[in-house]
Every structure is written in structure tokens, then in C-alpha cells.
Amino acid sequence: MTVKTDDVQWPDARGRFGDFGGRFVAETLMPLILELESAWDEARNDPEFAKQMDGFLRDYVGRPSAVYHAERLSAEFGGAKIWFKRDELNHTGSHKINNCLGQVLLAKRMGKTRIIAETGAGQHGVATATMAARFGLPCVVFMGATDIERQQPNVFRMKLLGAEVIPVTSGTGTLKDAMNEALRDWVTHVDETFYVIGTVAGPHPYPHMVREFQSVIGREARAQILQREGRLPDACVACIGGGSNAMGLFHAFVPDKGVRLIGVEAAGLGIETGKHAASLKGGAPGVLHGNRTYLLQDDDGQIIDAHSISAGLDYPGIGPEHAHLHDVGRAEYVSATDKEALEMFQLCTKLEGIIPALEPAHALARVADLAKELGPKGLILMNMCGRGDKDVFAVAKHLGVKI
Amino acid sequence: MNAQLTGAARLEARFSALATQNRAAFVAYIMGGDPDLKTAQELLDGLPATGADIIELGLPFTDPMADGPAIQAAALRALGAGVRTKNVLAMAAKFRQKDTQTPVIVMGYYNPVHHMGCEAFTDACVAAGVDGAIMVDLPPEEDAPLRTAFDAAGLALIRLATPTTDDQRLPTVITGTSGFVYYVSVAGITGAAVPDADPVARAVSRIRAASGLPVAVGFGVRTTQKAAQIARVADGVVVGSAIVDAMASGGVKEALALARTLGRAVHTARQEVSQ
Structure with missing residues (x-):
């Protein structure tokens, strides 16, 4: 393993942070992940994108x-x-909006017309539904049935914001199962859908992208x-x-x-x-x-x-x-x-x-x-x-x- | 056929024998250990007599992200019965004692393999008489540790090509693959949407030409009609969710009956066309 404790240059070109990270997804998603990576590389080096982000961070967030x-x-x-x-x-x-703003702006830039997300506490779901409402995009949020039970106020907020909240009953009906279901949706609607992942995890470039937005x-x-x-x-x-x-x-x-x-x-x-x-x-x-x-x-x-x-x-x-x-x-x-x-x-x-x-x-x-x-x-x-x-x-x- | 052949060579021998007879391979998928080891063994052992040319044995995983409800449920039933990766490999070993001809490949997700270690997993596959593997969430960019071990052991690491695999991506997918290429006929999860035969035919020719390998087609093939359509254009037809569903509703007897119907449809598909 390469030890580079001094720098903050991770991830490398393969999306690795030392021995961790990478891209472990079904082949159907690989071309999409690669497309996302190149769109993200372009956006983060574009002063216009930064300007757009800064404006919304100041006036909206x-x-x-x-x-x-x-x-x-x-x-x-x-x-x-x-x-x-x-x-x-x-x-x-919550902090979730910092990332959702960035990803939804990127989705718009890529010409995607449908937003999906997974959520646990519902904060990421609410933030995603909020940005989708602001930009007029349809939004589907996958949420474990157990979590829906314990986060009712957020479920109602998402619905008010126009999002469709899909209860996930597989597994334990919590965040990991919601993420499985979001991946299943993405693999089925590859052309038009942007998957807004809520944390610094998932296949590269998500951990990098979410970190940069946060x-x-x-x-x-x-x-x-x-x-x-x-x-x-x-x-x-x-x-x-x-x-x-x-x-x-x-x-x-x-x-x-x-x-x-x-x-x-x-x-x-x-x-x-x-x-x-x-x-x-x-x-x-x-x-x-x-x-x-x-x-x-x-x-x-x-x-x-x-x-x-x-x-x-x-x-x-x-x-x-x-x-x-x-x-x-x-x-x-x-x-x-x-x-x-x-x-x-x-x-x-x-x-x-x-x-x-x-x-x-x-x-x-x-x-x-x-x-x-x-x-x-x-x-x-x-x-x-x-x-x-x-x-x-x-x-x-x-x-x-x-x- | 040479009884000594193992691994990728056993797969190649099976595909070339079928090509000589001008028929596609019927590839039957079952979930290892579903609903329990004894019942699943009975199903596995019964498959060659139904006309299954190649068997895909599912390795159960808690989070099967690429699978539809049928295979998810089967994996959870197996796990609930205490079945683990090593037990499914033991099923293959038992099968191999009775059948040295039918290729068996395992299909699953990378974490259990990663946890066992790529070399230990490879050794276990060799010992069990397993000929190859499909790792759904292990794309070419990440599969070097397993591929190296598999290559050294002569096992086939079978890659997936999909409707999103364009000409730019295809070389990455086929470089270093062996045995056959698995074409995922629809962008989606297993057992969901039904593929159209025409785009599948075009994709199969493209992948076959680029890879020089047989191409088997799966995901969404549930009926004899669809299986026959695909059998006319592909080198193999994979049926999974339908057999898994039959097993769940009617047990070994119903699953084998369905496999027999599907096997006949696949095997006679090209004759019907030429008549």
C-alpha cells in the first residue's frame, strides 16, 4: 500500500484513497460512471460552475x-x-444541501431529466427533493420502510416538495437497502437519470465529488x-x-x-x-x-x-x-x-x-x-x-x- | 468429449460441440442452497438430464444490487437456511463426482470472494470442479486480483457486456476474458424487462466478432418463446429468475419440468427456422 499521509491529493486516477475506494459496480453502470467522472472533472475546473455554486450557497443555502x-x-x-x-x-x-446543490447543478449541466436518491434519516432526501423542486426536475427518493416509520416529518416534507418517496422493504428496510434499490432503479433508467448519492461513499467519482461539495x-x-x-x-x-x-x-x-x-x-x-x-x-x-x-x-x-x-x-x-x-x-x-x-x-x-x-x-x-x-x-x-x-x-x- | 477437461477448457469444449450440432447452449441458473442445501442439490443434480448444457450456480449474498425480487428472495432463503459460500462450492463438488462433462460456473457478488481472498477462492473452485465465475459487481478495472488467480488455475472469469457497452467500452470488457461473454440483454435487473430479439442479435454479432468468444444472453428470458428467439441468434441462452420462481412455487419437480421445456425450446430453435 502507498502511504501518502502528507497530501490531500487522494483519490488517484482509479478513484482510490490508498487501498480504499475504487469502482465496483455492475457493467451496465460503468459507462455512466465514466461519463459522470468526465462531466465532474469538467465542471470542477469551470469557473462558471464555481460561480453558480457560490451564488446558490450564499443566497439559497x-x-x-x-x-x-x-x-x-x-x-x-x-x-x-x-x-x-x-x-x-x-x-x-443540515449539511446535506451543500452536496445536493452541487450534484443537481451537475445533473442539469449533463442534461439529465430525472433525479433519484436514497435516504436514511431523510435529511439527504429532503435536500435532494428541495434542489429538484428548485430546478423543476422529477425526483424519486428510496427510503427504508423502518426509516419511514421513524422519520415521518421528513417523509411529509419530501412529499410536499413534490418527490415520490418509495418505501423499501427488502433486507432490514434501512439505508443500505434503500441504496440497493436506488442502484436497481439507476441500472434500469440509465439514460435520463442522475443518482444523487448522499455521502462520501459509492463508486468513484462520488466519494471525491461529495467531499469537494462538503x-x-x-x-x-x-x-x-x-x-x-x-x-x-x-x-x-x-x-x-x-x-x-x-x-x-x-x-x-x-x-x-x-x-x-x-x-x-x-x-x-x-x-x-x-x-x-x-x-x-x-x-x-x-x-x-x-x-x-x-x-x-x-x-x-x-x-x-x-x-x-x-x-x-x-x-x-x-x-x-x-x-x-x-x-x-x-x-x-x-x-x-x-x-x-x-x-x-x-x-x-x-x-x-x-x-x-x-x-x-x-x-x-x-x-x-x-x-x-x-x-x-x-x-x-x-x-x-x-x-x-x-x-x-x-x-x-x-x-x-x-x- | 474428453473427461479430463476442466475450467475454461471444459466450457470451450461444450460450446464447440454445440456449435458443431448447430444449437445454442441452454444455460440454467439456480441459487445455491435455495431453499436449503439438500433440496438445491437435488435440483442441481437433476439439471443435466433436462438438457442444461451449462449450469450457473448462484452464490447467495445479502445485498444483490443487480438482481430482481426473485433472485433476491432466493438468496435470502439460502442465507436464512445457514448456507454460505463454502457450502455452495461443496454442492458443486458433489455434482462433479457424478458429472464430469457439464460446465459449472458460479455467479455472485465480490464481497464474499474478497473476504475469502481471491487465491483461496480460486483454490476452492478448482477443488470443487467449478469451471468459472461471474462476479456481477467486479468490472474489468477492478478484477485483476481475481483474474490473475483464475488465469493461473485455468478457470474462466466471465465478463458481462450490456446495452450500455458501446464500441469505446467493449475492448475493455473483452480483454482478458475467457470461456464466453455474458450479454445482459436489457439495462436493468434480473428477471424484469423482456429483451427484443433484434437488438440482441446485433449486439451478439458485434461482441462475438470483437471477442472471438461465444456469447450467452441472459436477464429477462422467462418463456420458451423468448428462449427460442434468443437461441437463434446467440451461442447460449441463460434462464434464471423463471427457474428460481418455479423452484419457490413448485419445488424441484416444477423447476426441473420448466428447465426441460426451456431446454427443448433452446435445442430445437434453429431446426424450426431451417425447416
Whole structure:
């Protein structure tokens, strides 16, 4: 394996991040993936495309998002100073829109006339449906039946936005099954369809493309924290399902060797119980959904269902660039349980008046430990990647409250 | 036929023998271990007598992204019965004890193979008398580790060509392939849309000319009429979902009965035309 820990030049021409990534798809999709790659290469080198992106990011998404010093949480944890990157303030309530904007603009540029997407928590589905509505494109969202149950508000939002939401009952009816179904749709409607993948995974060029669209998070945050604190943070922390918000935050900081990059996977009921979604801590390298990466799998290479209270983290894989950063030791990966996420959801809401999505509530659990570890001189930057409005019903149910 | 032939050579011998008789190969697909090992073995062992010239043995996988509902359900039934890759290879080994002539290829997804390791998988295929493999989600750009091991062992790594494989892409698909080329007749999943014979005929001639290999056609071939149409223009006709469905609804007896009808349709297709 080639070790290139110093640069941020990954992926290579084959779409590899070290030993991970690549393009593992059925032959029917190969010509489409190659077409997408060349359209993407063209677009990202076109100043007009960048201008178009910047305009929509500013006026429609509401960027730059703020950074905010979470004073009361900092005091509560009794250690380092904690800053949030407020990507939950974006239009549609999460970081997902950064990527959907880019991909839907690219779809328009390629002359595609139909948008499809998979979604777990529904945030990516909502963001995709939003951009499809804005550009007048029909949109089909595949969503696991289990997830539809626990994310009703987002399902209704997607429908209001004009998207067709197709329940997926195969497998466990969660994100991985929705992704299988989206791939089946794509392979059947190859000419007109653009598949908007929601995370830094899938066949090349998706992991690269999604990272580039999300890296606006880290670029802004790095400049903002330098301006406000006069220095870089000691650590950047983000939750990880597929890993797009984390990759978006980390990317700009990868060359800053003094900055620890910490990804928080979902430990579900606890990694030792086997009911979790921590692909790096509890998985092994394998090939699924177009890329080589760490996967939850059994001793025959069969995929094991993930478990997390958070539908957005409930995926048995992780983006290939995270697998690479993990193996070369540039980033650290830890985990938080369902219970910890629920506690942090409530604590953050009470102390900061910010209802976090259950996904970043996982990150907050490890920020609490890290704050103590770093002490009062420490500085932590956490991506508050989504707001928790979508989770209030599910959380009420977990807390035994009827609303 | 030479009983000593194995691997890609066994496939080539079968195709050239059929070409001499001016008939297409009937390629029957079944899911390994569906609904359980014993029943699936009975089906596998019964196939040559129905006229199956080549057998495709599905390796069950939890996430069969290119397959339609019939084969997805079959894979989950097999996995639910505790069937794993090694058990399906053991089915092939048992079959091989009784039949040294009929080529057997396995068809599945890359992760279980990747997990076992390409060389270990190759060794296991050789030991089981398996002649080749189709890995649905392993395009030519990524298949070097498996291809190298297969080449060294004389096994055929069969590639897929599809309606989206244009002239620019075709050389990549056929370079380094052996045994035959599998033409996916429709852009879609297994067992869904039905292919039109004319575009299939054009694609088959194009791929045959470019590769110098026999071309078998599959995906969406469910009826005797369609199988016969395809048999007139291709070197092989693959039927999968229909047999898998018959197995699910009527067991081994019904699946073998369907295979027999399909086999006859494929074998007599060209005679009907010349009469």
C-alpha cells in the first residue's frame, strides 16, 4: 500500500484513497460512471460552475454558516472551549444541501431529466427533493420502510416538495437497502437519470465529488476559528455514518498536523453487543455499493445489519477516505451509544437552546470527554451538522413521552 | 468429449460441440442452497438430464444490487437456511463426482470472494470442479486480483457486456476474458424487462466478432418463446429468475419440468427456422 499521509491529493486516477475506494459496480453502470467522472472533472475546473455554486450557497443555502462558542456546554463539561460549526442552520436543516446543490447543478449541466436518491434519516432526501423542486426536475427518493416509520416529518416534507418517496422493504428496510434499490432503479433508467448519492461513499467519482461539495464546511470553519481564536483548534470532531459531514469538516484540516481529527461512529446498544453501526471499530475491509471500505460483515462476507437510534448513522459501511485516514492514522475514530446520544440531545437543548439532530448528538458525547482531556486551554471545533426537529417524535418515544 | 477437461477448457469444449450440432447452449441458473442445501442439490443434480448444457450456480449474498425480487428472495432463503459460500462450492463438488462433462460456473457478488481472498477462492473452485465465475459487481478495472488467480488455475472469469457497452467500452470488457461473454440483454435487473430479439442479435454479432468468444444472453428470458428467439441468434441462452420462481412455487419437480421445456425450446430453435 502507498502511504501518502502528507497530501490531500487522494483519490488517484482509479478513484482510490490508498487501498480504499475504487469502482465496483455492475457493467451496465460503468459507462455512466465514466461519463459522470468526465462531466465532474469538467465542471470542477469551470469557473462558471464555481460561480453558480457560490451564488446558490450564499443566497439559497445561507452560507457561510456561523461558528458559535458553546459557552454553557463548555462550562458544563469543565474543560476545553467548545465551538460549533453551525451547519444545522443551512436551508433544509443540515449539511446535506451543500452536496445536493452541487450534484443537481451537475445533473442539469449533463442534461439529465430525472433525479433519484436514497435516504436514511431523510435529511439527504429532503435536500435532494428541495434542489429538484428548485430546478423543476422529477425526483424519486428510496427510503427504508423502518426509516419511514421513524422519520415521518421528513417523509411529509419530501412529499410536499413534490418527490415520490418509495418505501423499501427488502433486507432490514434501512439505508443500505434503500441504496440497493436506488442502484436497481439507476441500472434500469440509465439514460435520463442522475443518482444523487448522499455521502462520501459509492463508486468513484462520488466519494471525491461529495467531499469537494462538503469541504466548504471546513474551509469556512478554519478561517472563522482563526479569526475568532487566533489559532487552529486542537481537535475537529464530527459524527460519522457514511461520513460526509466529517469529511467536509476534516478536509481543510488534513494538512494541519497539529489538529486532531476525530470521527464518532454510532455504537448503538454498544459495540460489544453486535448491535451497532461502527464500521471502523467493529468491521473489516470489504466491497459494497461500489467501493472498497470497512464494512460490518460476517465470516462469509455477508453484510450485517447496522443498528443505531439515528437513522442517519444506520449504515454498515463508511466512506473510503475515512477508511484510508483511519489506516494511515491521520484521523481517530471513536464511538458513542444510543443512550449517550439521547442524553446529549437533551443536554444541548437545555443548555444552549440548540436542538441537535441525533447524529451530531453522538459527536457531542465524545466532545464531553475530550474537553476534560484537553483542559481549559484546549479548543474543540465540532460540526453541528443537523438540527433535531426531525427527531423530536422519535426522541419522545424513546423517553416514553406521548405527544 | 474428453473427461479430463476442466475450467475454461471444459466450457470451450461444450460450446464447440454445440456449435458443431448447430444449437445454442441452454444455460440454467439456480441459487445455491435455495431453499436449503439438500433440496438445491437435488435440483442441481437433476439439471443435466433436462438438457442444461451449462449450469450457473448462484452464490447467495445479502445485498444483490443487480438482481430482481426473485433472485433476491432466493438468496435470502439460502442465507436464512445457514448456507454460505463454502457450502455452495461443496454442492458443486458433489455434482462433479457424478458429472464430469457439464460446465459449472458460479455467479455472485465480490464481497464474499474478497473476504475469502481471491487465491483461496480460486483454490476452492478448482477443488470443487467449478469451471468459472461471474462476479456481477467486479468490472474489468477492478478484477485483476481475481483474474490473475483464475488465469493461473485455468478457470474462466466471465465478463458481462450490456446495452450500455458501446464500441469505446467493449475492448475493455473483452480483454482478458475467457470461456464466453455474458450479454445482459436489457439495462436493468434480473428477471424484469423482456429483451427484443433484434437488438440482441446485433449486439451478439458485434461482441462475438470483437471477442472471438461465444456469447450467452441472459436477464429477462422467462418463456420458451423468448428462449427460442434468443437461441437463434446467440451461442447460449441463460434462464434464471423463471427457474428460481418455479423452484419457490413448485419445488424441484416444477423447476426441473420448466428447465426441460426451456431446454427443448433452446435445442430445437434453429431446426424450426431451417425447416
